Amino acid sequence: AQSVAQPEDQVNVAEGNPLTVKCTYSVSGNPYLFWYVQYPNRGLQFLLKYITGDNLVKGSYGFEAEFNKSQTSFHLKKPSALVSDSALYFCAARRAAGNKLTFGGGTRVLVKP
Amino acid sequence: NAGVTQTPKFQVLKTGQSMTLQCAQDMNHEYMSWYRQDPGMGLRLIHYSVGAGITDQGEVPNGYNVSRSTTEDFPLRLLSAAPSQTSVYFCASSPQTGQGRTGNQPQHFGDGTRLSIL
Numbered sequence: 001a002q003s004v005a006q007p008e009d010q011v012n013v014a015e016g017n018p019l020t021v022k023c024t025y026s027v028s029g030n031p032y033l034f035w036y037v038q039y040p041n042r043g044l045q046f047l048l049k050y051i052t053g054d055n056l057v058k059g060s061y062g063f064e065a066e067f068n069k070s071q072t073s074f075h076l077k078k079p080s081a082l083v084s085d086s087a088l089y090f091c092a093a094r095r096a097a098g099n100k101l102t103f104g105g106g107t108r109v110l111v112k113p
Numbered sequence: 114n115a116g117v118t119q120t121p122k123f124q125v126l127k128t129g130q131s132m133t134l135q136c137a138q139d140m141n142h143e144y145m146s147w148y149r150q151d152p153g154m155g156l157r158l159i160h161y162s163v164g165a166g167i168t169d170q171g172e173v174p175n176g177y178n179v180s181r182s183t184t185e186d187f188p189l190r191l192l193s194a195a196p197s198q199t200s201v202y203f204c205a206s207s208p209q210t211g212q213g214r215t216g217n218q219p220q221h222f223g224d225g226t227r228l229s230i231l
Binding site: 004006032034036041042043045046051090099101103105 | 144154158203217
């Protein structure tokens with residue numbers, strides 16, 4: 001069975017500081033990895049994905065993520081956080097040949113001015 | 114440019130009642146899915162469909178039924194509502210998953226249906 005873990009329920013960061021949201025996964029075979037963001041009373045919005053190739057993936061709104069196969073991690077990063085980045089972030093994974101997407105429990109990010 | 118549309122946005126039911134949550138997408142996506150979101154548990158897959166006439170169970174299918182008669186619509190039915198089904202329900206769609214060219218596409222989500230069962 002595949003699983004995704006986000007070890008931090010909440011991350012607090014000051015505006016302008018680097019932001020990191022952690023994610024580890026357990027997927028048999030080659031994984032497809034995704035990050036989504038959720039704002040209040042809205043559905044999830046896609047940020048970025050890792051399919052194959054470069055381990056550093058760049059996505060929307062200045063976010064990037066680093067795929068580390070040996071540590072089975074896919075941490076989300078942003079060099080300089082904005083107050084508007086405050087939201088709920090979800091990591092998700094599935095097998096390359098599979099149809100089921102598994103989500104982590106989510107990490108709430110609070111960026112303080 | 115509607116994307117994925119879910120109705121209703123809010124609903125309160127009594128235990129034992131039945132209802133259908135509607136989901137429609139206008140992107141001609143083959144793959145559609147239903148999730149429930151509960152605090153601290155992320156999103157859990159209820160049922161999914163890889164095309165009209167084809168459905169399969171996800172992680173938490175008990176108490177829910179689905180059907181897929183058209184590409185556009187994927188309704189979720191609660192047969193006899195229970196308080197444990199109080200949750201926020203999300204529908205999502207994407208091009209067909211698999212090993213084909215579109216197999217790595219992200220899902221598009223609706224804005225959810227907030228369901229309370231008393």
